[in-house]
Amino acid sequence: MAEERSRKNKKKMKKWVKVTLIILAILVVALGAYIFSVYHSLSDALHTMHQPIRETSDKRTEKVALEEKDPFSVLLLGVDERSGDRGRSDTMIVMAVNPTKESIEMISIPRDTRTEIVGKGTEDKINHAYAFGGVEMSINTVENFFDIPIDYFIQVNMEGFQEIVDAVGGVTVTNDLDFTYGGVHFPEGTLTLNGDEALLYSRMRKEDPRGDFGRQLRQRSIIEAVIKEGASLNTLTNYGDIFTALGNNVKTNLTFSEMIDIQKNYKQAAKDMEQHQINGHGSTINGIYYYIVPDEEKAKLQQLLKEQLEITE
Template sequence: MDNDNKNQKLPTRQELREQREKNQPKKHHLVAWVVGVLATILVIAACYGGYVYHKTKSAIDETYDPTNKVTQDSFNGKESFSILLLGTDTGALGRTDVRGNTDTMIIATVNPKTKTFSMMSIPRDTMAQMIGTQNFSVHKINAAYNIGGAGMALKTTSTLLDVPLKYYVEVNMGGLEKLVDGVGGVDVDVPFTFSYGGYTFKKGKMHLNGKQALAYSRMRYDDPRGDYGRQLRQRQVIMSILQNSMSLNTLKNINEVTDSASKSIRTNLTFNSIMKIAKNYRDCIKNMKSDYLHGRGAMIGDASYQVMSDTELQRTSDIVRKSLGLSPVKLNNNETYQNSKNTDFDWNSSDSNQKYYVYEPNSDDWWNGDKLES
């Protein structure tokens, strides 16, 4: 995979523009339900035998990605680990792109010593160097998957925060409704009243079916917190799926859940590893935490980005590393380098039209942004 990534040909600006125009009328934002899918099939496989076990194994085997094969950890219940959760904008609602971008990126970390399950959301518009391209290149982080697949997404996110990442779970939109309905729906606390996708969500506690959960998690532009508010609602859905997956009602809908999983998930975790996680880390699900990388709006070329201050990058890196039981390290990467060159950028400003410039590595020359993704 490494050699393939290095030889990836970056899309031209025209190609990116054509792709944007093709997708724009059907632009949708994916519910980050990856954790819920994985947890649901794990709980089912761990708790029930016979027919259910074999059906679950068959579904998980179909999700395995051998092209990103890695040496699996022991998952003995003593060591912490992280998984990059990728929600791709393909597979439903008219989207038929071969790859698409990852509209949802979450670093999920399991720590058996503290018995915690932590989620760190990475905004889709985060400026990041693409790790694995032949030439230096900067895009929104959600383009890493489009350019170089899950391998590039893993390396790009790992380098951004200096955290070890080798496992991933990717889910497309196709199986969401069946999954949510399969666990009996989800319970959320709606932060404010809004309408979206033909549904009205009233402030307060609501129980949602699959179609409602998809709409609830997709709305972005009417949220006063923008994408950050959407991420909060996504995490609500994830937590509810996890909690409801342990209900016997899930067993009644085993066919829907496993069918959803086999058609909508790709992962480089083997079935045996997933079974060990289910057996040895199940208690961690009971104590969930969530956070997000918070940036500032800025214009790079003619595209709107989220740029991250050194302080915020360091804070986020420290949290993820601590959740893994690792000591903090001072970040020194392309993002901190670019920040050092943009000395006039006002990090306290709410102006999302501020100019931010990308420089060539170790140079005072601006990077040629002809291929800059927007």
């Protein structure tokens, strides 16, 4: 009898082992299909996003080696692109990333900043560089303004930004100014915004006593919230929408392998993100408003970025 019970237990055990193996096989196949689908969607998005420019900045003797953890810089451009119009880069943020210091220095450039437009031969508002010559003229102009190399750029189409926000399921921000814009009321405190609301929230400028600086703060908070939501587990089920939205609205010269290197070697730098604003004053020249940055202010910011990028004179 004991022998028969043992035989039955062994039979049950074999059955459960078989069931378990079948379940594991199904999970492996499903996971493989999921990974293939993710990789395929990601490849399509990266192909659409990738926009190569010059190989190396004139202000560098050697190309940045991300695998060796060299400090690098990024120019973030928020562009209003409309049909038949290249638009202007109303958002310009320079980020200097240093993995040794585990920090990122961020400087927002006011769109009305008067400076030399490199390649145009005139002084104008810095955001006009994009309208005159696209990404490359914007990069050259910012390099000249800060006297540093710009290694990479990320261009976001603000007209389609709501598509990205909706793809990650909305964003949560902390609002420090009660205002109404575009028929939507934004009270002070923690707000959860959909794509349309996030676009309005990031565009308001005239009702903010801080003007363009206030708008830059809101734009940065939206971008940071998108990155946070995009990295969360909640986005695993709608990765297709996210990759499609990125492919439609983001351009960059970063390659896939460079993105992997940054994720692997530089993620600690995001722990310490310092934001700076450019001090200056408004002035009307020939009937046009400009933001004038004093030479000493520009020199101070140039030194800050050079130290962060470990650039020696």
